[in-house]
Amino acid sequence: MKDNFYITTPIYYPSAKPHMGHAYSSIVADFFARLKRIQGHKVFFLTGTDEHGQKIQRAAEKFNKDPLKFCDEISKTFRNLSSLLNLSNDDFIRTTEKRHASAVTNLWNILEKKEEIYLSKYSGWYSVSDEAFYNEDEIEDLEGKKISKSSGSPVEWVEEESYFFKLSKWQEPLLKFYSENPKFILPESRKNEVISFVKSGLKDLSVSRKSFSWGIKVPSNKDHVIYVWLDALTNYLSAINYPKETEKLYKDFWPANIHIIGKDILRFHAVYWPAFLLAADIKPPQRVYGHGWILSGDEKMSKSKGNILDPIEIIDIYGLDALRYYLLKEVSFGNDGNISKEKLESCINSDLANNYGNLCQRVILFCEKNLGLKIPEYNFTKEDLKILNDFKENIENIEKQINDQNINYYVDYVVNQLFKANKYFNDQAPWTKKDDSLRLNTIVFVSLELIRKISILLYPIIPNTSLKVLNIFSMEEKDIKFDTISNNEYLKDKKEIIKLGILFEKIKK
Ligand code: MSP
Secondary structure, three states: OOEEEEEEEEEEEEOOOOOOOHHHHHHHHHHHHHHHOOOOOEEEEEEEEOOOOOHHHHHHHOOOOOOHHHHHHHHHHHHHHHHOOOOOOOOOOOOOOHHHHHHHHHHHHHHHHHEEEEEEEEEEEEEEOOOOEEEEHHHEEEEEEEEEOOOOEEOEEEEEEEEOHHHHHHHHHHHHHHHHHOOOOEEEHHHHHHHHHOOOOOOEEOEEEOOOOOOEEEEEEEEEEEOOOHHHHHHHHHHHOOOOOOOOOHHHHHHOOEEEEEHHHHHHHHHHHHHHHHOOOOOOOOEEEEEEEEEEEEEEEEOOOOOOOHHHHHHHHHHHHHHHHHHHHHOOOOOOOEHHHHHHHHHHHHHHHHHHHHHHHHHHHHHHHOOOOOOOOOOOHHHHHHHHHHHHHHHHHHHHHHHOOOHHHHHHHHHHHHHHHHHOOOOOOOOOOOOOHHHHHHHHHHHHHHHHHHHHOOOOOHHHHHHHHHHHHOHHHHHHHEEEEEEEOHHHHHOEOOOOOOOOOOOOO
């Protein structure tokens, strides 16, 4: 039996409609979830919405709405986006659900009982937009206004009674934890940022607010609501039935294998979250991966800059798989990535229509015209085996790279195989072998096997299209198994293939 695999996206603030950054975190997580499933792991893939706190309360007030009603509406748009993106999530959690509140209060009670939390007074800067407290050295002046240096969002002065978590006490244990778990934070460059932040000294963290009410109440003092990040992070536990630690989901899936997040929320996930968990005697997750920003023309996408690429619009024009493929291939995972419609169109034309689409069309059409769509007999030459065996020879390495979240290695491997397969079909030119039927048959068989293997590798990236292609071999989703890419004769037992329509229309420029 392979290990279970628990993967999460960040839970999104339903303060405005979803944008490309949200779509990106989700698509990346879905890629890994699908890949792990076809590798034979039992997977739990979680996404959802983060609905408490001052940011949401203010957004609801702006629209004159009750915060829960407001969240109901916008959370729905995130849920819809999940299906539009064809996410294979096993659950969608909302932090306004009952099951979540009981997990949060349980965790709070444990921390309080262990004297990890004490009552005092907070005075300092707070950004509602980031839901984050900032030190004096983390803010700057911009046109007379105070903003956070890291996020650029406005900060306001807060002075109120607050509970504190003894974060300072966890500085050394955290550093020890990072050194014992060298791949806890990836990519490496971000790990170094986090470690130097922790080494520079941790102050106790304010974990409750008193000046507004939209949140989960502190169980022992109803004047306070629990800090939204302590509330939100706990979603990763509540979705798998914590605090019922004896229940199957919790036993099967905690600690999570990986939280996929954006780099802007790394501190919450890589410092506060493991500290809360260590303090409560709960194992921290195994990995936190902080991906980069999706930029539009060198700038972060933002409403005020008017450079937003709306995922829903893009999917409407170009189709979902084009967007998934483009984001996974063109953004160097872990770094910021520039996206544009022009680059998306070139990617559709060169990779999806010309490379993949063309290979499938040409081979299948040839098989139809010459073999009546029958899967032929074969007798492999050395050259055939060389191209077929490449998958078997690389499977271990691909798995290793993917376990380090090296998406770009994976996609590059697939693209390379596509080039090789197209070249093979061209060079072998089966149309010149009409008087050597065994050779003609073998070339078709090999080409079909290559299409099958490549389509399996493409499944986590473009699941709909991959399935469409695998259907021609009468394969369904349940038949997609990663290790069958090592098999060169999988199609031997199939009798014939089914015709295939055009996969990707070329975009006229
Ligand atoms: N609610 C918190 C997360 C709580 S997780 C316990 C939050 N929500 S968010 O809606 O603001 O952002 C969610 C994710 O979207 C973050 O990982 C963030 O990095 C990502 N993105 C938002 N804009 C982005 C880009 N322009 N590019 C890439 N991802 C960015 O933070």
